[in-house]
Amino acid sequence: MSGDERILRVARGWVEKAENDLKNAAHTLKLGEDCPTDTVCFHAQQCVEKYLKALLVLAGVPFPRTHDISELLALSPPSVPVQLSLDEQRRLTLYATTTRYPGDEEPVTLEEARRAVAAARRVKKALRAIMPREVLWKKRP
Numbered sequence: 001m002s003g004d005e006r007i008l009r010v011a012r013g014w015v016e017k018a019e020n021d022l023k024n025a026a027h028t029l030k031l032g033e034d035c036p037t038d039t040v041c042f043h044a045q046q047c048v049e050k051y052l053k054a055l056l057v058l059a060g061v062p063f064p065r066t067h068d069i070s071e072l073l074a075l076s077p078p079s080v081p082v083q084l085s086l087d088e089q090r091r092l093t094l095y096a097t098t099t100r101y102p103g104d105e106e107p108v109t110l111e112e113a114r115r116a117v118a119a120a121r122r123v124k125k126a127l128r129a130i131m132p133r134e135v136l137w138k139k140r141p
Helices: 003-029 037-059 069-075 086-095 110-128
Strands: none
Touching (some): 003 037, 003 110, 037 069, 037 086, 069 086, 086 110
């Protein structure tokens, strides 16, 4: 396997995982008032994180083991069309850890979970538009 093929395979793996996270978040959000909003936000964050890591793999940019969306965006090429406000970046980053464990945080509202999924969908759309076709994972039959 050539270096380019390996890069595409690794990036495709990140995209596949990102797609699964978004699918999980969007499907769970359909529960409405019974929705575990913390889980939705966690999976929305994971989608954004994994799409950004796929992009970094394609760009040949090494990245640390982190859930920090702002850090991953800072490593991304300047031409990347991802538009997340600083507040969205901060909230998404928090969802990677604070929503997974009990604590003193306020419960995540259904509207907040909807905004997290909307942000993940925006990142997905922006990054898929610039990724090579070979990376865009399609579910196998």
